[in-house]
Amino acid sequence: xxxxxxxxxxxxxxxxxxxxxxxxxxxxxxxxxxxxxxxxxxxxxxxxxxxxxxxxxxxxxxxxxxxxxxxxxxxxxxxxxxxxxxxxxxxxxxxxxxxxxxxxxxxxxxxxxxxxxxxxxxxxxxxxxxxxxxxxxxxxxxxxxxxxxxxxxxxxxxxxxxxxxxxxxxxxxxxxxxxxxxxxxxxxxxxxxxxxxxxxxxxxxxxxxxxxxxxxxxxxxxxxxxxxxxxxxxxxxxxxxxxxxxxxxxxxxxxxxxxxxxxxxx
Numbered sequence: 001x002x003x004x005x006x007x008x009x010x011x012x013x014x015x016x017x018x019x020x021x022x023x024x025x026x027x028x029x030x031x032x033x034x035x036x037x038x039x040x041x042x043x044x045x046x047x048x049x050x051x052x053x054x055x056x057x058x059x060x061x062x063x064x065x066x067x068x069x070x071x072x073x074x075x076x077x078x079x080x081x082x083x084x085x086x087x088x089x090x091x092x093x094x095x096x097x098x099x100x101x102x103x104x105x106x107x108x109x110x111x112x113x114x115x116x117x118x119x120x121x122x123x124x125x126x127x128x129x130x131x132x133x134x135x136x137x138x139x140x141x142x143x144x145x146x147x148x149x150x151x152x153x154x155x156x157x158x159x160x161x162x163x164x165x166x167x168x169x170x171x172x173x174x175x176x177x178x179x180x181x182x183x184x185x186x187x188x189x190x191x192x193x194x195x196x197x198x199x200x201x202x203x204x205x206x207x208x209x210x211x212x213x214x215x216x217x218x219x220x221x222x223x224x225x226x227x228x229x230x231x232x233x234x235x236x237x238x239x240x241x242x243x244x245x246x247x248x249x250x251x252x253x254x255x256x257x258x259x260x261x262x263x264x265x266x
Contacts, residue, residue: 002077002078003077003078003079004039004040004078005080005111006080006081006111006112006134006178008080008177009080009086009179009199009200010200011183011198011199011200011211012071012200012211013039013200013211013212013238014039018210018211018212018213019040019200019202019212019213020038020039020212020213021036021038021039021040021041021046021202021213021215022038022039022040022041022042022214022216022217022220023041023042023044023046023050023214023215023216023217023218024041024042024043024072024075024191025043025044025047025050025051025068025072025165025216025217026068026071026072027071027072027074027075027138028075029075029217030071030072030073030074030075030079031075031076032078033076033217034075034076034077034078034079035194037080039079039080039122039212040079040080040081040082040202040212040214041072041076041080041081041082041113042082042083042084042114042214043065043068043069043072043078043081043084043108043110044057044084044087044216045057045060045065045084045087045143045144046143046216047058047060047064047065047068047085047209048064049185050216050217050218050223050224051068051212052064055079056085056146057086057087057142057143057144057146058087058146059143060086060087061086061089062085062086062088062089062100062103062104064086065083065084065085065086065089065104065108065255066103066104066108067108068108069081069083069104069108069109069110069186070107070108070109071098073108073109073110074087074109076239078094080108080111080112081109081110081111081112082111082112082113082114082136083104083108083110083112083113083114084094084113084115085097085100085101085104085113085114085115085210086100086113086144087144090115090124091144094123094127097115097124097127098127098128098131098133100113101113101128101133101135102133105133111134112134112135112136112178112179113128113133113134113135113136114135114136114137114138114181115135115136115137115138116138116142116144116145117138117139117142117145118135118137118164118165118167118168118171118172119167119168119171120167121137121156121172122171122172122174122175123175125137125172125175125176125177126175126176128176129175129176129177130176133227134178135176135177135204136177136178136179136180136181137169137172137177137179137180137181138171138180138181138183138185139165139168139172139181139182139183139185139193140155140156140165140181140184140185140205140206141153141154141155141183141184141185141205142183143170152184153184154184154185154186155183155184155185155203156185156186156189157186158181162186162189162192165185165189165193166189166192166193166196169193169196169197169201170196170197173198173199175199177199178199179200179201179202180193180197180199180200180201180202181198181201181203181204181214182194182201182202182203182204182206182210183204183205183206184204184205184206184231185205185206186207187206187207187208187209188207189206190203190206190207190209190210191207191209191210194209194210194211200212202214204231205229205230205231205232206231215232215233216232218238219232220232220233220234220235220236221234221235221236221238222234222235222236222237222238222239222240223238223239223242224239225239225240228260
């Protein structure tokens, strides 16, 4: 099984079809997602919400990202590991972004870093690219800008905003971005962006006309019964099944039926 490299990220995906990407935050789930055939494992700063229980991604630190990226890296054999640059780790300028990206790669084992934002981030993307750090861009709904955006809303609905997003995608490509995530945008706009740039576009809530798709692991597995984004499909009722299994364990302990002879040492 050959490992996927940055150069394998091509327009149209892979010979097998569009790129399949999932978020991962630890060794166990990274190993399972890798075994299942995921092409990319994205160590997202979404861990702030789904792992740490925060309301936004903003409290996530670079130390958090390095730790979780290292765990994910240990669990994969084939997939490409991409790590988010968290909110406070690159906004100050290219030099800060370089230091943060270097830590994610050297300490965490990331092979690519992802940052949010369009035109204003092009200089940072170019700076990193010139220093041999592969970068994935992120446009549309950018969770680190949630307060500026006024909430988790679909972006690029009007003509001016759509045109600006296409231009920003081109800016990122010219700066050297190797791939692009489009989050929560109309499918027609996602198709337009994908047709315009020569780098692979990975959608999340962006319709079917992208070069790949990414979903949060917890949404795929239904691990949080409170939240079900419209763009996410649940492939199992993880929260229900896990709660049922843990409940059975608690009942067995209280009933004195666990542990039994089979699960005890002579």
